[in-house]
Amino acid sequence: MYRLPLLRLCRKGAMSGVGKAVAAATALQGLRHDFPNSMKAVYLTGLRQMELRDAPAPRLAGPHDVLLRVDTLGVCGSDIHYYKHGGAGSTTVAFPLIVGHELAATVLDVGGQVKTLRPGQRVAVDPLVSCGECDQCRAGRKHTCRNQKFLGYPGQLPGALVEYLVMPAACCSPVPDSLDDDEAAVVEPLSIGVYAAQMAHLAPGARVGIVGSGPIGLCTLLAIRAENPATVYSTDLVDERLAVARACGAAWTGNPQREDVVTAIRRLEPLGLDVVFECAGEQDALDQCVQLLKPGGTLLVIGIPEVDRVSFSSSVLRRNELRILNVRRQNECVERAIELIASGRVNVGPLVTHHFSLEEAARAFELVTERNDGVVKAIVRISPEK
Numbered sequence: 159m160y161r162l163p164l165l166r167l168c169r170k171g172a173m174s175g176v177g178k179a180v181a182a183a184t185a186l187q188g189l190r191h192d193f194p195n196s197m198k199a200v201y202l203t204g205l206r207q208m209e210l211r212d213a214p215a216p217r218l219a220g221p222h223d224v225l226l227r228v229d230t231l232g233v234c235g236s237d238i239h240y241y242k243h244g245g246a247g248s249t250t251v252a253f254p255l256i257v258g259h260e261l262a263a264t265v266l267d268v269g270g271q272v273k274t275l276r277p278g279q280r281v282a283v284d285p286l287v288s289c290g291e292c293d294q295c296r297a298g299r300k301h302t303c304r305n306q307k308f309l310g311y312p313g314q315l316p317g318a319l320v321e322y323l324v325m326p327a328a329c330c331s332p333v334p335d336s337l338d339d340d341e342a343a344v345v346e347p348l349s350i351g352v353y354a355a356q357m358a359h360l361a362p363g364a365r366v367g368i369v370g371s372g373p374i375g376l377c378t379l380l381a382i383r384a385e386n387p388a389t390v391y392s393t394d395l396v397d398e399r400l401a402v403a404r405a406c407g408a409a410w411t412g413n414p415q416r417e418d419v420v421t422a423i424r425r426l427e428p429l430g431l432d433v434v435f436e437c438a439g440e441q442d443a444l445d446q447c448v449q450l451l452k453p454g455g456t457l458l459v460i461g462i463p464e465v466d467r468v469s470f471s472s473s474v475l476r477r478n479e480l481r482i483l484n485v486r487r488q489n490e491c492v493e494r495a496i497e498l499i500a501s502g503r504v505n506v507g508p509l510v511t512h513h514f515s516l517e518e519a520a521r522a523f524e525l526v527t528e529r530n531d532g533v534v535k536a537i538v539r540i541s542p543e544k
């Protein structure tokens with residue numbers, strides 16, 4: 159029979175080091191021998207329709223790949239675009255699609271050339287598989303690789319709402335035992351916040367706006383506050399998210415449904431803000447960002463709009479000489495995100511609000527779509543703690 163509980167026991171540190179190693183080796187011997195032919199997978203089969211099905215279990219093929227057991231998966235706003243609208247921007251879903259790309263996993267087996275990972279290790283996974291050969295990869299920009307394949311992205315790779323997954327070892331970063339499986343799944347969105355904060359080159363004590371306090375807005379807030387005594391003004395349409403933003407270090411929060419947030423922030427910062435992060439993917443939010451910035455200020459666009467075209471007031475952009483930077487996911491910020499959580503400088507705890515089993519994945523997606531019950535980050539526990 160296929161045995162996972164032993165592996166789980168090992169990583170929880172219930173045994174001595176030697177005992178752990180022996181038990182892990184025994185369990186993994188069993189795994190290699192008895193690895194199942196099929197697994198459970200959740201397919202997006204239509205708009206707001208998900209189905210739990212049996213799927214072929216993946217096999218370790220390439221010498222640089224690893225076989226992973228998926229432990230936890232965070233539901234991302236981009237997954238919700240596919241779930242609710244069948245696409246985002248110029249991307250359209252061909253159903254059925256397995257979505258999901260924010261995952262924590264345990265290494266079950268490694269290819270012959272893999273030197274950096276060993277079975278039993280827990281990892282955070284970078285869902286981007288880059289080619290390593292194009293001009294972008296060679297220039298250190300693998301996130302804009304011309305031949306990239308991303309987990310759970312229409313037309314690229316199937317996602318991680320599955321029990322097992324094969325990924326290149328290069329996509330897997332070991333996490334210390336001090337990170338639990340929820341925290342390890344939040345490494346991916348946190349790495350985007352870390353990257354966006356780096357791109358902004360904030361001066362110490364900068365005046366910053368974050369328009370939209372969903373998981374990415376909150377991760378950006380956490381990343382900024384971990385490294386900089388910046389004063390951050392955060393907004394969102396959902397009050398519970400504003401409470402989380404305050405817990406994550408926002409100096410001021412406001413809900414544009416109840417007040418004119420631009421006027422309110424301008425009252426406190428008459429000169430305007432140095433940098434504003436757009437994390438909502440909405441035209442109204444983009445307009446607020448532009449109105450909040452001081453002349454010479456910088457707008458970072460992280461949110462993903464449903465529509466493919468957005469607009470700006472060209473006279474305001476030009477007269478104020480505003481800079482607009484677009485953020486595509488992240489680049490080489492996974493290790494930093496792990497360090498920030500492991501060192502205690504970032505606490506992602508307030509973000510993780512709900513848990514579901516793999517069988518309940520559709521409920522998780524419905525909850526996040528409706529933004530009910532104060533949900534921020536919903537986590538699907540695919541291989542729950544034994």
Ligand SMILES: [Zn+2]
Pocket residue numbers: 234235236259260347
């Ligand atoms: Zn995501």
Ligand SMILES: [Zn+2]
Pocket residue numbers: 288289290291292293294295296300303304305306
């Ligand atoms: Zn490439």
